[in-house]
Amino acid sequence: MNLFGAGIGRWYPVVWVLFGLAPPVIGAVDEAPGVRAVVWSAVTVLGLVYAGTHGTARTASAPAWLFPAVLTAAIGTLAVFSAGAEALFVVSLPLYWSSAAHPRVPLVWSAVAAVLAVAPGLGSWWEGGSTSLGLPVVAAGFLAGAGLGLWGHRVAAQAGERADRLGQELTRTRRELAEVHQRQGAAEERERLAREIHDTLAQGLASIVALAAAARAAVTADAATAVRRLESIESTARENLAEARALVGGPSGDAHGPASVAPALHRTAERLAEDTGIAVSGELAEIPLGRAERLALLRCTQESLANVRRHAGASSVSITLTAVGDRAELEIVDDGRGFVTTEAEGFGLAGMARRMTELGGRLTVTSAPGTGTRILASLPRVREGEP
Numbered sequence: 001m002n003l004f005g006a007g008i009g010r011w012y013p014v015v016w017v018l019f020g021l022a023p024p025v026i027g028a029v030d031e032a033p034g035v036r037a038v039v040w041s042a043v044t045v046l047g048l049v050y051a052g053t054h055g056t057a058r059t060a061s062a063p064a065w066l067f068p069a070v071l072t073a074a075i076g077t078l079a080v081f082s083a084g085a086e087a088l089f090v091v092s093l094p095l096y097w098s099s100a101a102h103p104r105v106p107l108v109w110s111a112v113a114a115v116l117a118v119a120p121g122l123g124s125w126w127e128g129g130s131t132s133l134g135l136p137v138v139a140a141g142f143l144a145g146a147g148l149g150l151w152g153h154r155v156a157a158q159a160g161e162r163a164d165r166l167g168q169e170l171t172r173t174r175r176e177l178a179e180v181h182q183r184q185g186a187a188e189e190r191e192r193l194a195r196e197i198h199d200t201l202a203q204g205l206a207s208i209v210a211l212a213a214a215a216r217a218a219v220t221a222d223a224a225t226a227v228r229r230l231e232s233i234e235s236t237a238r239e240n241l242a243e244a245r246a247l248v249g250g251p252s253g254d255a256h257g258p259a260s261v262a263p264a265l266h267r268t269a270e271r272l273a274e275d276t277g278i279a280v281s282g283e284l285a286e287i288p289l290g291r292a293e294r295l296a297l298l299r300c301t302q303e304s305l306a307n308v309r310r311h312a313g314a315s316s317v318s319i320t321l322t323a324v325g326d327r328a329e330l331e332i333v334d335d336g337r338g339f340v341t342t343e344a345e346g347f348g349l350a351g352m353a354r355r356m357t358e359l360g361g362r363l364t365v366t367s368a369p370g371t372g373t374r375i376l377a378s379l380p381r382v383r384e385g386e387p
Contacts, residue, residue: 012094013054020091021047024084031082039082046074054095068096068109076116086138089117093145103153107146114142191354208233232275260286261294262321265301265330269319272305282319287328293379296355297321297330300363300377303348304332312336312373327361328381333374338367352377 021043028039053067071092079085096106096113118135212233262284269280289297301319308314314336321330352375353363361379 013050016050016091016095017047020088023087024078024082027083028081035081039078042074042077046070050095068106071095072109072113072116075113076119079117079120085117089113089138090141093141097145097149097152103150106149110142110145114138208237228274232271235271259288259294261289261297262286264294264298265319265321268298268301268305269317272309272317276309278308278314279316280319281316282321284319284321285323287321287323287381289328289379289381292359293328293381296359296361296379297328297377299355300330300352300375301332303352304375307348307373308334308336311339314372323381324378326380327378329379330377331374333372335372338369338371338373340369341365341367 024039025043028036031039049067049070075085075089075092078088092113093110096110097103118138265284269282272278273280305317308317312334314334316335318333319331321328323329349363349365356363356377356379359379361377364376364378365373366376367373
């Protein structure tokens with residue numbers, strides 16, 4: 001645990017050298033050669049151990065007890081042979097607390113160092129001599145260091161607990177978010193498949209059923225009509241088979257770039273006219289569109305004409321595809337019985353609107369009982385040469 005901020009931690013080694021190591025070195029200059037050698041050796045060893053455990057060249061293999069032990073021994077040595085032990089002790093107090101995992105360890109080391117720093121002075125006082133300021137200074141420093149160290153460890157422990165709780169909450173939130181995304185993805189995929197099945201296979205199967213019934217009714221009365229019905233059934237079944245294979249295989253991309261949807265809309269309109277006898281007219285412009293846009297307009301047309309076949313009772317339908325600015329607009333109008341748009345049920349209109357919205361377009365349905373129905377689908381269009 002580091003009890004110092006970045007700025008204090010950066011300048012602390014300078015303060016420690018100037019006010020902790022330098023005074024004993026300078027004070028030993030006038031001492032006897034033997035004392036000077038002991039003091040300078042102790043300070044040198046302490047500086048080297050500090051550099052190896054705290055400096056830029058520190059080694060990770062150094063045991064945690066090495067520096068506190070050397071520091072305490074150096075304080076005791078200076079207290080015996082020279083002055084400056086008290087100053088070194090006070091200045092070095094943060095080093096006892098800076099990297100200890102448990103507060104009991106620095107508390108014991110600093111207490112031993114405090115006793116060693118004042119032991120010679122206590123001996124003189126016990127023998128009747130006067131006491132220096134070193135004893136109260138060391139005592140005050142020890143108490144202040146112990147108080148700050150214990151407080152710092154408590155703060156760090158609380159911060160660690162909060163970090164653990166936040167980490168657990170973050171892990172739980174990520175797991176819940178992943179589950180939500182998974183459920184959402186599954187729901188969206190189910191909706192996409194339901195829409196595709198409704199707009200392709202279901203519509204085709206409904207056409208096959210209707211055509212088969214018509215062919216059965218016409219087989220004895222009008223063989224030519226029955227043949228046309230059977231041919232229509234075969235064509236519809238082939239188209240549904242191709243749609244099913246494409247649905248199972250997934251989107252294959254747009255290998256040929258933008259193209260026109262007009263031919264597919266023509267075939268769909270002709271199929272309605274052949275199967276039902278409803279007059280189909282209109283104008284389909286050759287507008288380059290991306291695959292997704294072409295598919296959306298085709299599905300919209302198929303769904304609208306299927307509704308005309310089943311519900312409208314119409315005698316004519318008009319289909320128009322035009323370019324309006326940077327958008328492609330598909331309009332389908334029938335003269336059928338109409339309906340109340342707010343009371344519409346089923347998957348068809350909702351699926352059509354969802355398709356338009358996903359591509360940045362919109363779907364407008366206008367109808368009322370007895371007035372027919374108008375479907376207007378508008379989509380951003382892809383211009384020639386655009387990806």
